[in-house]
Amino acid sequence: MNERKNTMKIALFGATGRTGMQVLQQALAANDEVVALVRAPAKVTVQDPRLTLIQGDAMNAADVDKTVQGVDAVISTLGQRKDSPRDMQTVAIRNVVAAMQKYGVKRLVSLTGAGVDAPQDKPKFMNHVIKLALKTISGHVLRDAVQHFEVIKNSPLDWVVVRGPMLTEGPHTGKYRVGWVGVNTGPRISRADVADFLLKQATDTTYLHQTPMISD
Numbered sequence: 283m284n285e286r287k288n289t290m291k292i293a294l295f296g297a298t299g300r301t302g303m304q305v306l307q308q309a310l311a312a313n314d315e316v317v318a319l320v321r322a323p324a325k326v327t328v329q330d331p332r333l334t335l336i337q338g339d340a341m342n343a344a345d346v347d348k349t350v351q352g353v354d355a356v357i358s359t360l361g362q363r364k365d366s367p368r369d370m371q372t373v374a375i376r377n378v379v380a381a382m383q384k385y386g387v388k389r390l391v392s393l394t395g396a397g398v399d400a401p402q403d404k405p406k407f408m409n410h411v412i413k414l415a416l417k418t419i420s421g422h423v424l425r426d427a428v429q430h431f432e433v434i435k436n437s438p439l440d441w442v443v444v445r446g447p448m449l450t451e452g453p454h455t456g457k458y459r460v461g462w463v464g465v466n467t468g469p470r471i472s473r474a475d476v477a478d479f480l481l482k483q484a485t486d487t488t489y490l491h492q493t494p495m496i497s498d
Contacts, residue, residue, distance in 0.1 A: 291315040292484060293349045293387075295340050295378065296359035298325040301393065301449060304477035305357055306333070308454070312481070319349040340374035341367065343381070350381035355389040355484040362423045371430040379437045390434065390441045391483040393476065396463055397424045398431050398445060400493040403463040431493070442483040443493040449473050452498070460494050468497040 292309055296302035297318035306328060309316050315332045323335045338345025340360060350356060360374050367373070375392065382390060434441050445463075452472030458479065461467040479496050483489065
């Protein structure tokens with residue numbers, strides 16, 4: 283994959299989540315500017331002159347519009363929580379795509395789970411078991427993830443949808459495998475390494491219009 287040499291201005295959605303916070307910290311460490319839309323700014327303890335916090339909700343188109351204007355790329359780590367509306371991820375990404383088209387921002391990188399299918403996948407028995415369990419226990423989460431992906435896939439943007447397995451609080455190693463479900467991937471990866479990969483996709487074209495799976 284190409285190593286990014288130039289700094290950029292990134293709109294970040296999901297910055298107060300555990301993975302989003304890793305993206306935020308690593309972006310600032312790389313001297314990028316970050317504009318983060320957050321519902322509760324007090325949850326962001328990082329202070330940096332290159333960080334702009336906008337208080338709002340990703341399901342509100344006007345808030346998303348303010349966040350996307352003037353950036354070079356968008357990264358989303360939004361995901362369902364217990365109190366989330368069942369279509370949160372889908373509505374939010376629809377707002378993001380509309381704002382990106384309005385302002386001519388082309389690159390979108392979004393994180394989702396392994397339940398979203400890709401043509402390159404070769405699921406094994408355990409992968410089928412896990413997906414069946416997800417459909418049974420949290421069917422609305424899977425539906426929202428899939429619908430969010432459909433919005434992105436049908437957009438004219440330069441997108442990469444990154445899929446991950448079980449996320450851990452392990453260290454940032456910068457060493458991980460990139461593959462597909464059942465192909466060159468394992469059962470877990472640290473959030474820090476997920477953030478590393480997401481940031482690289484802001485400029486790398488290796489996985490453009492694809493949904494790679496990453497793991498340690």
